[in-house]
Amino acid sequence: MKQSFEKGFFAPLPVLIIGTYDANGVPDAMNAAWGGQIGMSQISVSLSASHRTTDNIKLNKEFTVAYATAEHIAACDYVGIVSGKNVENKLDKCGFTVTRSDKVNAPVIDQLPVTIECRVIDIQEEFNETRVVAEVVGLKADETVLTDGKVDYSKVGLVIYDTVSKSYRAVGESVAAARSVGRKYE
């Protein structure tokens, strides 16, 4: 029998590492689970107004989003625990280095293999929440995660955030071909 439940209603949630610069060009990164794709070429993220990242996005109107990986999960978690407002060398502390994106005024984290470069098209502020909608203006991937020039997610080491157990879970094997396996019911 189905029972009602309260917490952890949306799954899977991604583990997005948002990269930004402040007014002095100091890089910051934060961990965000409340984000997703809108249509073919936009994404949205939902940010607390108190974050350094939120200030930086409002300032520059540009940012990057990289996928957290199992290999670098401790550093990805760390950037979600401490604020750049309190720790000046936040990225140095967890071993992340950055290269400035050639598409947007935002840092690309060298250690994370897949990065989306984003330009803000809308910001909605409500209470303590800042909802950002952005256009994807560039994509970067390490050669090591490409197969025939395309990102191969079996090589990325993707993780999701499980809000119930409060843990990161590895993304598993492909179970079926999309827009194909269901054709047997046609």
Ligand SMILES: Cc1cc2nc3c(=O)[nH]c(=O)nc-3n(C[C@H](O)[C@H](O)[C@H](O)COP(=O)(O)O)c2cc1C
């Ligand atoms: C797994 C995880 C997911 C998180 N998801 C979000 C989120 O979606 N939105 C948000 O505002 N903060 C989220 N946070 C909290 C921020 O990452 C955290 O407060 C961070 O320190 C902000 O850094 P900043 O002030 O340097 O920008 C998350 C943290 C963790 C560990």
